[in-house]
Amino acid sequence: MSVHASAKRITTQVLQEMKHNGEKIAMLTAYDYSMARIVDGAGVDVILVGDSASNVMAGHETTLPITLDQMIYHAAGVVRAAKKALVVVDLPFGTYQGNSKEALNSAIRIMKESGAHAVKLEGGAEVRESIERILTAGIPVMGHLGLTPQSIYKFGTYTVRAKEEAEAEELKANAQLLEEIGCFSLVLEKVPAKLATAVSADLHIPTIGIGAGAGCDGQVLVLPDMLGITQDFSPRFLRRYLDMGQQMHDAIGQYVADVRSKDFPNESEQY
Ligand code: KIV
Numbered sequence: 001m002s003v004h005a006s007a008k009r010i011t012t013q014v015l016q017e018m019k020h021n022g023e024k025i026a027m028l029t030a031y032d033y034s035m036a037r038i039v040d041g042a043g044v045d046v047i048l049v050g051d052s053a054s055n056v057m058a059g060h061e062t063t064l065p066i067t068l069d070q071m072i073y074h075a076a077g078v079v080r081a082a083k084k085a086l087v088v089v090d091l092p093f094g095t096y097q098g099n100s101k102e103a104l105n106s107a108i109r110i111m112k113e114s115g116a117h118a119v120k121l122e123g124g125a126e127v128r129e130s131i132e133r134i135l136t137a138g139i140p141v142m143g144h145l146g147l148t149p150q151s152i153y154k155f156g157t158y159t160v161r162a163k164e165e166a167e168a169e170e171l172k173a174n175a176q177l178l179e180e181i182g183c184f185s186l187v188l189e190k191v192p193a194k195l196a197t198a199v200s201a202d203l204h205i206p207t208i209g210i211g212a213g214a215g216c217d218g219q220v221l222v223l224p225d226m227l228g229i230t231q232d233f234s235p236r237f238l239r240r241y242l243d244m245g246q247q248m249h250d251a252i253g254q255y256v257a258d259v260r261s262k263d264f265p266n267e268s269e270q271y
Pocket residue numbers: 029048049050051052053090187189210220221222
């Protein structure tokens with residue numbers, strides 16, 4: 001039996017075991033109860049309540065505006081739905097970077113008020129103190145290197161990161177550091193597949209890739225993107241499993257037509 005199948009609940013230890021056994025980890029984002037129930041029921045190992053909620057749920061251009069209160073609101077619904085998956089919640093921009101005490105308070109609020117199982121935050125050496133302080137409270141931390149959307153104004157573009165030798169070496173050093181200080185896993189976003197493969201082979205903790213190739217220990221996609229709900233975002237790495245935006249458009253159009261033509265509700269649909 002696979003590690004996933006034999007586990008009653010996915011824990012950080014189960015993920016470690018999956019890497020050890022060469023079993024790939026499936027992670028998806030979710031931001032609300034109803035979607036998370038489907039995601040959990042379909043066998044996803046890790047549900048990420050990503051700060052991509054800022055884009056796909058709230059319509060902001062970047063992930064920067066979303067607040068800690070809003071992340072906790074999204075996370076609480078997801079936690080209520082997840083029967084087996086590990087729920088990881090992003091610490092939003094401005095709640096952990098400058099001050100490790102504030103980082104710990106932010107992580108504690110997420111754990112206490114949403115019931116989540118772990119937090120994720122972006123960066124390497126520059127956020128070391130914050131990660132260490134959160135870990136001392138017994139809160140599992142997932143790292144995030146490569147394209148880090150909270151720093152978009154520093155980089156200016158969403159293009160592939162660490163293509164040059166110097167940046168690749170820096171990423172490798174940061175990945176080692178995150179493992180050494182105790183992160184249980186690491187997201188690698190939009191970096192060359194060769195680099196992600198090498199980092200994944202060097203680390204004992206599992207890597208989860210998005211636009212980082214098949215050599216990672218697991219994969220993550222943003223749920224509304226892979227379901228085709230968002231339609232104006234088509235990076236090369238995105239595989240669309242449904243054209244749900246179009247299907248919803250057609251279904252809603254049919255409902256509008258049925259109401260207008262007085263076809264809905266019919267006799268069996270009323271009391
Ligand atoms: O916020 C998010 O959805 C993420 C994933 C893209 C990894 O961080």
